[in-house]
Amino acid sequence: MPLTREGTSFAGTWSRLSAQRGSLCLGVAPSASWMRRWELDDTSESLDRYGDIILEAAGDGVAGYKVQVPFYLRHGTAGLAALRRFVDGAHERDALVLLDAKVGDADDTMAAYADLYLGPDSQLGGDAVTTCAFMGTATLHPLLRIAQDSGTAVFTLVRTSNHGAGEVQGSRTAGGTSTAEAIADALTGWHTEHCGTDQPGPAAAVVGARPPESAQLVGRLPHSVLEIPGLGRADRRTEEVLAPVRDATDRAMLTVTTGVLRHGPAPTALRAGIRWWHEEIARHL
Numbered sequence: 001m002p003l004t005r006e007g008t009s010f011a012g013t014w015s016r017l018s019a020q021r022g023s024l025c026l027g028v029a030p031s032a033s034w035m036r037r038w039e040l041d042d043t044s045e046s047l048d049r050y051g052d053i054i055l056e057a058a059g060d061g062v063a064g065y066k067v068q069v070p071f072y073l074r075h076g077t078a079g080l081a082a083l084r085r086f087v088d089g090a091h092e093r094d095a096l097v098l099l100d101a102k103v104g105d106a107d108d109t110m111a112a113y114a115d116l117y118l119g120p121d122s123q124l125g126g127d128a129v130t131t132c133a134f135m136g137t138a139t140l141h142p143l144l145r146i147a148q149d150s151g152t153a154v155f156t157l158v159r160t161s162n163h164g165a166g167e168v169q170g171s172r173t174a175g176g177t178s179t180a181e182a183i184a185d186a187l188t189g190w191h192t193e194h195c196g197t198d199q200p201g202p203a204a205a206v207v208g209a210r211p212p213e214s215a216q217l218v219g220r221l222p223h224s225v226l227e228i229p230g231l232g233r234a235d236r237r238t239e240e241v242l243a244p245v246r247d248a249t250d251r252a253m254l255t256v257t258t259g260v261l262r263h264g265p266a267p268t269a270l271r272a273g274i275r276w277w278h279e280e281i282a283r284h285l
């Protein structure tokens, strides 16, 4: 039985699983450089081995994975098959999968992305997908509707953590609202219109801002599951990254990629890295 499906909600499943296993969401990134570091050939055949190592290390100790989709797609159809295999393996261990593909387009094309990424009937079977609202927040609606119907979620980039993100996301309208704030407000408006306001809905958000902006944006997203990147980065302290979600722990997905993968490829060392991050998060939340 897939974790997300009609009649369930991604937010509800995440809340349940993260209460049992912690809010850590493990990044999965089989890039050429990570494959080299893990002494794996950079081939589609090795993708299965890579995924198996991660699943073996995490066991049933992780509530979710955020998978960097392009690192699979670059291998073509064999990469797609390996990605589907990873998704199925995660579901067997009762973990959710956020497919980080950052899709963004309009109308039917967004629905076509859902056919590939979103929900138990899609090709890849993801529980959630990342998206970008550059073409306008209304272009998210087809994807959000499908997510609501299939019990999945759509993580829209509100404010990312990369250098230079402020160039577009921090630009302000004549009224003084930043692009990031406008996107956050649009997600909250969608929830109010389509879901009521008592439970978190499918319009989730990626918030990689720094204080004080991070807390301000989280405050504008009261009904969204929040993917928070930044843990383990040299320029950010754990306390700083987690402060904005201290009052929203049931909605927080705290993604760590490098901070865990650097312990690989030995599953025991990876497992110790995962345990360390669980403890570090618990210390600060």
Ligand SMILES: O=C(O)c1cc(=O)[nH]c(=O)n1[C@@H]1O[C@H](COP(=O)(O)O)[C@@H](O)[C@H]1O
Residues within 6 Å of the ligand: 027, 029, 066, 068, 100, 130, 159, 160, 161, 162, 206, 207, 208, 229, 230, 231, 232, 233, 255, 256, 257, 258, 259
């Ligand atoms: O979508 C993301 O997770 C993401 C959002 C963001 O604001 N910044 C950001 O770096 N990321 C992703 O996080 C990954 C790196 O994660 P760490 O190694 O944990 O820092 C990158 O591959 C990005 O795709």
